[in-house]
Amino acid sequence: MRNKKKLFVILFVLLNIYGLLCGVIYFFQENLIFLPTVLTQEHIYEMDNSFEEITLESNDGAQLNGLHFKLENAKGVVLYFHGNAGNIQRWGQLTEFFVGKEYSVIVMDYRGYGKSTGKKSMEALYNDTELWYDYAKQFYKESEITVYGRSLGTTFATYISSKHQPKKLLLESPFYSIEEVAKSRFPFLPIKALLHYKFPTYQYINEVSCPITIYHGTNDKVIKYQQGKKLFESIENSSKKMISIPEGGHNDLVNFKEYLSTIEEEL
Numbered sequence: 001m002r003n004k005k006k007l008f009v010i011l012f013v014l015l016n017i018y019g020l021l022c023g024v025i026y027f028f029q030e031n032l033i034f035l036p037t038v039l040t041q042e043h044i045y046e047m048d049n050s051f052e053e054i055t056l057e058s059n060d061g062a063q064l065n066g067l068h069f070k071l072e073n074a075k076g077v078v079l080y081f082h083g084n085a086g087n088i089q090r091w092g093q094l095t096e097f098f099v100g101k102e103y104s105v106i107v108m109d110y111r112g113y114g115k116s117t118g119k120k121s122m123e124a125l126y127n128d129t130e131l132w133y134d135y136a137k138q139f140y141k142e143s144e145i146t147v148y149g150r151s152l153g154t155t156f157a158t159y160i161s162s163k164h165q166p167k168k169l170l171l172e173s174p175f176y177s178i179e180e181v182a183k184s185r186f187p188f189l190p191i192k193a194l195l196h197y198k199f200p201t202y203q204y205i206n207e208v209s210c211p212i213t214i215y216h217g218t219n220d221k222v223i224k225y226q227q228g229k230k231l232f233e234s235i236e237n238s239s240k241k242m243i244s245i246p247e248g249g250h251n252d253l254v255n256f257k258e259y260l261s262t263i264e265e266e267l
Contacts, residue, residue, distance in 0.1 A: 062118020217248020
């Protein structure tokens with residue numbers, strides 16, 4: 001009798017822990033996926049290169065803030081979709097790497113990041129990419145637009161490239177889908193039923209007609225190398241390339257020779 005009672009207590013505790021984990025994933029997934037740093041509207045960006053600050057308005061009234069590094073006689077433009085943390089004060093400085101390669105750059109903050117406002121949803125975030133692509137087309141031909149996505153931004157870069165004809169799509173540390181990432185971390189939870197933000201990059205990748213290049217570090221602890229490999233293998237487009245970076249992590253690929261020796265050609 002005593003053993004049955006202990007077993008019941010253990011089962012009760014485990015079920016409560018399981019329910020708690022499900023509740024955290026369901027109710028707090030935005031806090032797990034998006035890690036923005038909010039800026040005041042008065043914030044003044046500081047960059048090494050000259051830029052224009054821009055704000056676009058979405059159909060639902062969201063104000064989307066971005067930076068445009070304009071170069072005279074640029075080789076083209078990099079339309080850059082950044083990762084899930086911080087804001088364009090940091091990401092703008094990181095994208096100046098491409099300015100140094102003689103490319104103009106357009107980099108933006110998502111809803112709730114930096115100075116950008118608006119309610120998040122998967123649909124709204126995907127739709128916002130159209131505003132930025134349309135903005136880029138005001139200054140550049142599509143044949144001059146390289147769409148670049150990093151980490152979370154790879155799903156937005158893939159989506160917008162599937163709807164248009166940019167010069168090229170570059171993905172740094174991409175995932176097959178956020179659902180797949182979550183399943184790999186919580187294989188015992190009903191992830192499919194819990195997630196609002198599934199971000200199915202794999203659904204859009206085969207609608208991309210331009211050349212695709214994927215960079216992924218084999219030692220990535222945030223988005224496992226296998227995620228990028230699975231996405232690459234799902235691509236039916238023959239103009240595809242995967243550049244694996246041995247020992248590369250999630251945030252340090254720019255420090256490796258495999259990245260530095262190939263990026264100019266890939267752009």
